Amino acid sequence: MRNDRSSYSVVLLVLAVSVSAFEGAAGAGDTRDPHLQPFSNASFWNTPLGKGAAFQEPQGPETAMLRNESVGGHAASYAWIGGNLLRVYRQKPEDPLVRWEYRARSTTGPWLLPSPLHAGSFELKSPRDIQFLGGTDQYAAIITEDGRYAYEFWKGSFDPAANIYRAHYVVLTDLYGTGRASREGASEGIRAFGGSLLGGLIRCRELDQGAIPHAIAMVISPTQLRKGATAAEQKVWPATTTDNDGRNGYSGAIPMGALFAIPPSVDLTKLDLTPEGMALARAYATFGGYVVDAAARTNMIAVTEAGCGNQAQIDNLQRDKRKILAQLRMVTNNSPESIGGPGDRIVPRPAELRPAR
Numbered sequence: 001m002r003n004d005r006s007s008y009s010v011v012l013l014v015l016a017v018s019v020s021a022f023e024g025a026a027g028a029g030d031t032r033d034p035h036l037q038p039f040s041n042a043s044f045w046n047t048p049l050g051k052g053a054a055f056q057e058p059q060g061p062e063t064a065m066l067r068n069e070s071v072g073g074h075a076a077s078y079a080w081i082g083g084n085l086l087r088v089y090r091q092k093p094e095d096p097l098v099r100w101e102y103r104a105r106s107t108t109g110p111w112l113l114p115s116p117l118h119a120g121s122f123e124l125k126s127p128r129d130i131q132f133l134g135g136t137d138q139y140a141a142i143i144t145e146d147g148r149y150a151y152e153f154w155k156g157s158f159d160p161a162a163n164i165y166r167a168h169y170v171v172l173t174d175l176y177g178t179g180r181a182s183r184e185g186a187s188e189g190i191r192a193f194g195g196s197l198l199g200g201l202i203r204c205r206e207l208d209q210g211a212i213p214h215a216i217a218m219v220i221s222p223t224q225l226r227k228g229a230t231a232a233e234q235k236v237w238p239a240t241t242t243d244n245d246g247r248n249g250y251s252g253a254i255p256m257g258a259l260f261a262i263p264p265s266v267d268l269t270k271l272d273l274t275p276e277g278m279a280l281a282r283a284y285a286t287f288g289g290y291v292v293d294a295a296a297r298t299n300m301i302a303v304t305e306a307g308c309g310n311q312a313q314i315d316n317l318q319r320d321k322r323k324i325l326a327q328l329r330m331v332t333n334n335s336p337e338s339i340g341g342p343g344d345r346i347v348p349r350p351a352e353l354r355p356a357r
Contacts, residue, residue, distance in 0.1 A: 031354035034175035035090055035147050036205060037214060038198050041349050043178040044238050044339050045199045045215050048286050048349060049331070053341025055263045056330040061253045063329045065224050066260060069299065071252055072223025079321050082219060082295075082303035083314040085134045086197055089127045091145040098126040099164045106171045108181065109188035110149070124151060126165065132156040133306055139190065141197055143175070146357045150175055152197050154190045173198065176356055181240040185231070191217075193256050193292040194240035200290060202280075204308035210279045213350050216289035218260065219300040225250035225291070237336050243294055254291060259334040261288030262327045264346070271327070276313045277320025284324065286347045288331060288340060301325055 039045050056063045071077040101121045105111065113122045125145065132138035132153070142151045155168035171189055173179070179199040181188040189195040200217025222243075228234040231246030239257030242248060262268070262285040273281055280302055283289075289301065301321055304314060333341050 030351055032351045033147065034353055035088075035143050036203060037350060038150070038173075038175040038196070039179040040176060041352060043180070043199075044290065045179050046213075046287075046350050047215075047339040048345040048347045049261055049288055050338060050341035050343040051346055052333070052338075052343030053261065053263075053331050053346075054333045055261070056332050058329060060330065062255075062258060063260075065253050066220070066299070066328060066330070067325055068224075071221060076297050077221040077224050077299045078297060079325050080298050080300050081314060081317040081321055082298075082300040083308075083317075084306040085137075085303055086139045086141060086201060087131050087133055087306040088150075088198070088201075088203075089130065089140070089142045090147075091125050091142060092127070093145065095125045095127050097123050099123055100126075100167065100170070101164055102167045102170045104169050106186075106188045108183065108186040110172050110174055112149070112172065130156070130158065130165065131306070132158075139197060148175060148356055149173060150196070150198060152190045171196075176353060180238050184240050185245070187241050187245075191292045192241070192243045192294055193235070193238070193290075195238070195292065200292065200303070202302055202304040204305050207276055207279065207304070207308060207310075207313045210275050212279050212283035213287075214283070215259075215287040216280070216283055216301070217293070217303050218289045218291045219293040219295045219298065219303060220254065220291055221252075221297060221299055222248065222250050222294045224252040224254050224299065225294055226253055226255045227251050237334070238290065239292070248294075250294070254330075256291055258291045259288045259331040259340070260291070260328040261285065261331050261340075262324070263329055266327050271320075271323050273320050273323060274316035276316040277324065280317060280320070281324050281327070284328060289328070299325070301328070 069078050104118050115122045130140050132140050138155045140153045140156050150173045152171050153167040157166050173196045179196045181194040187194045190197045206212045226234045227250050231242040234242045235256040242256045268281050
């Protein structure tokens with residue numbers, strides 16, 4: 001890691017502007033709404049990098065593989081921004097009570113209803129005309145009216161004749177938790193790493209404000225993800241599992257759960273970024289991004305919420321993606337004891353969550 005005091009000072013100034021911009025928009029001293037930015041301040045999603053974070057050299061195997069857009073063949077790990085892949089709904093008092101059927105739910109995650117682990121059903125107050133997005137994944141998330149939980153769905157669909165929603169897999173996420181499964185080997189979310197779809201998701205409000213005050217979800221190609229005989233060999237903390245509990249086609253070097261970030265030696269003001277690109281770059285420089293899922297022939301360095309009104313914002317992120325990707329390096333001393341690396345935090349943590357109702 002290069003220690004350049006002058007460039008470090010410039011970067012800290014840029015990051016301070018980012019923090020003050022967010023606080024100015026939210027109101028200094030405000031508590032956080034879990035609907036807009038979930039999970040506790042103890043969560044890795046909301047923990048800034050430490051000033052002692054160690055960065056792998058650019059030629060290191062994981063960093064070099066992340067930056068390579070042709071791992072496994074031409075354009076087999078193509079850099080991308082995952083726009084419009086997940087719509088997040090919030091229950092309203094007037095929403096109808098609708099029946100949901102599912103093939104399976106998490107065996108270890110929270111669940112509030114008396115329905116079985118497999119081939120179950122329940123009734124849930126649900127917004128009308130839910131859109132299931134994400135290609136074949138068909139994702140959706142519904143946040144409960146009190147803002148405490150989110151129902152997350154994989155391979156969802158609606159049967160209009162029967163007026164029933166169906167999903168292959170459903171989980172209930174505690175938005176006041178950490179966004180990580182409760183134990184090793186468990187899957188308590190839709191993401192392959194074992195956690196929530198909402199972790200690291202860029203929200204429309206954040207793009208509007210030009211500040212992303214949390215870590216970023218990264219979805220990379222199976223050709224980049226670490227090959228191993230078991231999930232334990234394929235992952236690092238905070239991942240608790242991998243696709244199909246290790247029985248998958250991963251063939252690369254990057255472990256599920258790896259943390260990538262932009263080191264403080266990089267002067268973000270010299271990258272010629274759009275406002276949206278600068279917001280993403282600042283997030284990588286302050287919180288980093290975690291590898292949480294796999295997608296064929298894709299290296300998504302960001303996933304944005306669906307329904308943002310300004311397509312130009314997503315276009316700007318697409319324009320800047322390679323400039324940001326070229327600066328990312330793996331953090332080699334991330335751990336549950338020193339999230340984001342040791343030492344003082346590079347920026348203050350987000351505001352605390354408002355008291356649960």
